[in-house]
Amino acid sequence: MSSAVSRGATPATPDRQPRLTVLSGPSGVGKSTVVAHMRKVHPEVWLSVSATTRKPRPGERHGVQYFFVDDEEFDKLIANGELLEWAEFAGNRYGTPRQAVLDHLAAGEPVLLEIDLQGARLVRESMPEARLVFLAPPSWEELVRRLTGRGTESAEVIERRLAAARVELAAEKEFDETLVNTSVEDVSRELLALMLNNSGE
Numbered sequence: 001m002s003s004a005v006s007r008g009a010t011p012a013t014p015d016r017q018p019r020l021t022v023l024s025g026p027s028g029v030g031k032s033t034v035v036a037h038m039r040k041v042h043p044e045v046w047l048s049v050s051a052t053t054r055k056p057r058p059g060e061r062h063g064v065q066y067f068f069v070d071d072e073e074f075d076k077l078i079a080n081g082e083l084l085e086w087a088e089f090a091g092n093r094y095g096t097p098r099q100a101v102l103d104h105l106a107a108g109e110p111v112l113l114e115i116d117l118q119g120a121r122l123v124r125e126s127m128p129e130a131r132l133v134f135l136a137p138p139s140w141e142e143l144v145r146r147l148t149g150r151g152t153e154s155a156e157v158i159e160r161r162l163a164a165a166r167v168e169l170a171a172e173k174e175f176d177e178t179l180v181n182t183s184v185e186d187v188s189r190e191l192l193a194l195m196l197n198n199s200g201e
């Protein structure tokens, strides 16, 4: 049985224009894990690299997981209109560089954004053709286990992220599709299928 649940009517794309896919879901649900697995198998999927004021975690590299910038640089990105969307999340700012997204869509590539709920709402406003996919945990207890078990955040930050998670889970119905992250392999396959369907393939 598929774990994909349709939310609302998303008509089949009549042309072969690639569409933007936005993946959101509470912190710790497994978005990065699922996307990394999918891209290992399908490196042709282009993932936007966001800018953030968050400090790198061990092993994260500038230009790979994020463009790590300070507050002043982030202010400049906003002022110069270089971000498609941006949001503050659990004490840091995150934003999607606009031009790279437009370039990859123009080149006909499937484009994926992994962003929070606020960003997903902004993308829906500015690019209503985007398909919004919500990644849900199998249960609240499992979400807490994953976020805590990752071991990258302090107890205080985990609390902030869990507070945001309650808001994000309540917004699931705003999304076109829901995938439940029980199995990374299954969800990666389902996400890829949604993306390729987006581009009419």
Ligand SMILES: Nc1ncnc2c1ncn2[C@@H]1O[C@H](COP(=O)(O)OP(=O)(O)OP(=O)(O)O)[C@@H](O)[C@H]1O
Residues within 6 Å of the ligand: 025, 026, 027, 028, 029, 030, 031, 032, 033, 034, 146, 147, 149, 150, 181, 182, 183, 184
């Ligand atoms: N299907 C799964 N089953 C069990 N553990 C999982 C699964 N998917 C991801 N995880 C684990 O959950 C933790 C959180 O995953 P990940 O960092 O990918 O979440 P995220 O949604 O990208 O979080 P954030 O929004 O905070 O960046 C990791 O330790 C990861 O290994």
Ligand SMILES: Nc1nc2c(ncn2[C@@H]2O[C@H](COP(=O)(O)O)[C@@H](O)[C@H]2O)c(=O)[nH]1
Residues within 6 Å of the ligand: 024, 025, 026, 027, 031, 050, 051, 054, 085, 086, 087, 089, 094, 095, 096, 114, 115, 116, 117, 118, 119, 120
């Ligand atoms: N609105 C945006 N949200 C983003 C962007 N890049 C990442 N994110 C989201 O932030 C949180 C926290 O991420 P973390 O790496 O610090 O754990 C998570 O929900 C990401 O999806 C962005 O460009 N815009």
